[in-house]
Amino acid sequence: MRATENKKDHNTDKYKCSSLIVRRNKEFTIIIKLDRAFNAQQDDVQLEFLIGSSPNEKKGTYITVSMGKRKHQGHWKGRVVEIQGNDVTVGITPDAGCIIGRFRTYVALITDLGKQHTQRNPDTDFYVLFNPWDPEDQVYVDEEEDRQEYVMNEVGIIYNGEYNNIRYRSWNFGQFEEGVLDACLMLMDAGKVPLMFRGNATEVVRQGSALLNAQDDDGLLVGNWSGDYSSGTAPTAWTGSPEILLKYVKEGCEPVCFAQCWVFAGVLNTLMRCLGIPARVITNFFSAHDNTGNLKTDIVLDDDGKVDRSLTKDSIWNYHCWNEVYMKRLDLPEKYSGWQVVDSTPQETSDGLHRCGPTSVSAIKEGELSYPFDAKFVFAEVNSDVVYHKSDKYGNMSVIYVDSAYMGKAIVTKKKGSIKYEDITSTYKYPEGSLKERETMQMAVSRGVPTKDYLPLTEAGVDFELQADTIKMGDNLKLTLNIKNHSSQTCTLSAIITGCVVFYTGVTSTTFKHENISTTVEASKTESLTMDVKALEYMPHLVEQSNLLFMVYGHVEENDASISTMRVVTLSPPELAIKMTASPRVGKEVIVSVDFQNPYNFILKNVQLRIDGPGLIPTKLKHYSRILPGASVKYKVSFFPLSLGKKVLMACLDCPLLRQVTNQIEFEVVKD
């Protein structure tokens, strides 16, 4: 099958797999060994490529390519390149829209007595993938730099934290790792979309979105936001996709436990890049989880100004990760081609199954929400208003304040060829307050998005801004509330500040602070109030990913108006140090040590420490049953770099009391 030669030409030589892997609409050559010389004028030889359990010519699952005397009609092109003795070199070009997957090869000899086939031989199986290098392919990308990042890069960065304090972690996509391609195809086979649609990237992406999560079908990953991950691996503990995909295959296609949004997005990115579809991971800071289908996220405050957890059913994710994939949308008008949102984190069902997308980013920006798939849901994630309600003692609620600029604050992805992030908010939204933004909202309404039905509220004449330092988990925190009176009269303000612990999904846990303040602010003046939050106050209540939410509800006496704001404070975890003995050279042993010291006055139990080096070492995992206060651990691994170039080593420490302590180093492997 000339695997080595062909794979170089097809940009598939990085796959750790001995079989031939080719891309659509590009010729590959194979050698057919006959027991006598080939006669192109007389011999009637046919190559047959089969996929799936019931190959059918019309469905593109049974391909024939004739060589010799018969005229050829099929979709795949074939030609005799060279005849050398009994060996015939044949060039085969799969068509630009053909099914992707693993094909079986047969040679058939046609004589007057009938057709004779070669035996099945798994060594002549080969894989056909999407081809972002070919202008005829649905997933064609113009720039080599883009292909190198969105198809070929095996490592990526996923952003998390909070809008004011964007943090990141590396992720090992590992799309070329041994067994990963087979795992991806096995996952596709578990889906319901027939083979004949697997040449269509839109279908493959939609199927991928449904299959990543274990809901409905026997998908790959079980979502879990409960805080209890003792029956599996905590979502925060993974360092990359190959460990998950290989575990899925090893355990007989049983769903893997557990995932949250960045895990779903990280693994979907692997699936896409592995099959040849350009893909990237996106983080949306302050993402609405709109569970009622309108464009509002409702926050209900009780009589005291505290969040009423039982009535606040919607939630605002501090961040939410999804993917974008790049393709021509053959089913839509041309302008909706390009980047498409796809989200495999199970939130709502889309047309019966847990999936979301693909939906055109440019259609979201224009409010053109009629086209498939799930545009309304994505539009709500980035455009919802935050609506504050207050309930009286009878449970009757009234709207007190609307914040239309809170959601979709920043949408970011890794910059190509860099570890910095790129802010792509403007590809999803027109600027806040612009004419175009209003037009978009009108368009969205004409496409069935419910109109906002709250009445204009009394202007408070006062603005709130809540400031907080970036602190480490375990530090004390200083909170500042700036009250700006932009009216022409003095205002008398009473406010309630509530501090609670939240999950990254915005679901609130314990309320640890509740304070009443009141002040007078003169016309056109700004007053600042500060509040100290001690580590002692929040530490006992922390949940994973350590976010604190402060909410202010204020009431202006003069005009009976209300005003609210909130602020999420992300607590930085302690440091995880990665050290390398020497600058790494090909073929020479390198020793890496990862060091961690428990800075807290409590014991860390059931600690997992992972080291992952895409292309260097498979994921290494070490367990520590306990790390005492002040104690240090050191985990050393050694490896022999096999190839030149830029590499990444990442480490992740995770335990129930301390989640997602990560670090990564980038370095160059040089010649010895």
Next chain:
Amino acid sequence: MRATENKKDHNTDKYKCSSLIVRRNKEFTIIIKLDRAFNAQQDDVQLEFLIGSSPNEKKGTYITVSMGKRKHQGHWKGRVVEIQGNDVTVGITPDAGCIIGRFRTYVALITDLGKQHTQRNPDTDFYVLFNPWDPEDQVYVDEEEDRQEYVMNEVGIIYNGEYNNIRYRSWNFGQFEEGVLDACLMLMDAGKVPLMFRGNATEVVRQGSALLNAQDDDGLLVGNWSGDYSSGTAPTAWTGSPEILLKYVKEGCEPVCFAQCWVFAGVLNTLMRCLGIPARVITNFFSAHDNTGNLKTDIVLDDDGKVDRSLTKDSIWNYHCWNEVYMKRLDLPEKYSGWQVVDSTPQETSDGLHRCGPTSVSAIKEGELSYPFDAKFVFAEVNSDVVYHKSDKYGNMSVIYVDSAYMGKAIVTKKKGSIKYEDITSTYKYPEGSLKERETMQMAVSRGVPTKDYLPLTEAGVDFELQADTIKMGDNLKLTLNIKNHSSQTCTLSAIITGCVVFYTGVTSTTFKHENISTTVEASKTESLTMDVKALEYMPHLVEQSNLLFMVYGHVEENDASISTMRVVTLSPPELAIKMTASPRVGKEVIVSVDFQNPYNFILKNVQLRIDGPGLIPTKLKHYSRILPGASVKYKVSFFPLSLGKKVLMACLDCPLLRQVTNQIEFEVVKD
């Protein structure tokens, strides 16, 4: 609840159901009985309407309407109409977009001590339905005549047979029959779409399409085209929807056996009209079942010119029934509102489930196939080409003839206020061969429909037309092949005529005739060849619904061109006579007899005879274990008409050897 008075105003008095039934955005009045006089200035009374298991104000499943001193904010409007002693008459108006279904009513009294509720009382439950009479409703219809036909008519006509011999049968929709409304709501509950989307007709229709068939979900009806219906009722034997819906409920929501397309369409029509969505049953003559997603239906002829049944996987349904529903498409640009196709016969899966639509009829006509749902599938049903292939002995196929005018020959539905049909083909397609038709095809291709990839073929210079008489099953048949030579030279033609038995789905059964002919036709002349088909030849091979398919494959010697045509001949079943003793008067007994004589020389076994009279009698069923050759049966039923006006009585005789022998009489019930 003032059910009788309200139901008259709400066009719901025909429902045989004692509860109150109202339509959206129209006021109904109820009386609240207090134990003292009501004081509008001081009392704080709230009406609460709840639906589903977890009522939630934000989701529209928990509605409050205040009366008395509290200002009211909710979606439903309420007002005090009259106070008479301790009785308060309250007017309630559900909003135009509210959820449809069964609501529970509570009265709450709010005092300083808290809220006190009345107890649950099923007698105060009521149903809210769609409102085609209200311009604010999504399903509003302008003309009263349309509403009377598409919402209120309890009987309909479903067309079948063949394009040249359109036959029909009556169908009892029975949307107002006792228990039918509850059955429809029970079916909706079996679906996956949350209650909060049940105010949206688009969602309700899509859900209905999936639920009618038992695939995927525990839907209503099991599709069966096998010819063996011994484990249930044959699809041809049903006379209407109520029997099916009531059987479903009675048997604990177990799917009912069996259905084919007109049964699915008939029952879906009942579901729609029952919930208040205007709906009609459509028949498409020569309907493509495109199972490969392109616009071709491939017919493969073998070396001999006979249909190769193993290679001809696509099929052309002689007719196929679906539904149209009328609504504003809030999710699409305005011009795509109006009639929408919905098809509940399980053919292909749509986005994971067996369902199809709703899809805008006008979008199909324009080739604008990007919009949801399933436009491409419906477009293919009415626009596919028939492509004739011929295979050589090696199995290599070549296209020999393309017929682009065969499919979607006529699309018909019952004319409003008449028993005749209305041809609505022009609402789906521009005229064959017009410029607009070509533009539509271009638009469809730009929306992802595959381009037709066959090359132009040699013009044969000859046209075929195959004529046949309309005959009764058991008669001999004369077939005429007109060969028109429109070239300027004599042509020498050899042709093969094949006759086989087909199911209405176009699936071929036994080939009973195969004849070679050859002739010479002079330039610009027409030659006619006749062929006799004896009853003896086809009778032993008949399958249900008795269709014969004749296919001609011709070859012109002079230019080596091929030409093909086919013709379906529907055999009329014997007569079923319905007789009534006297002209029917309200309250007077009427005796009806249904007579049938077996005209064949074989025994009819396991015969079912149904009599159905919507609004007159529930479906009556009689079994005859055998009817000997020449023997007659007579089935008499008596009933007492209860209301004036036009009524329909229908009868249907069905057995494995003779399917769908139907008849109906229409008459006026007059005053005694």
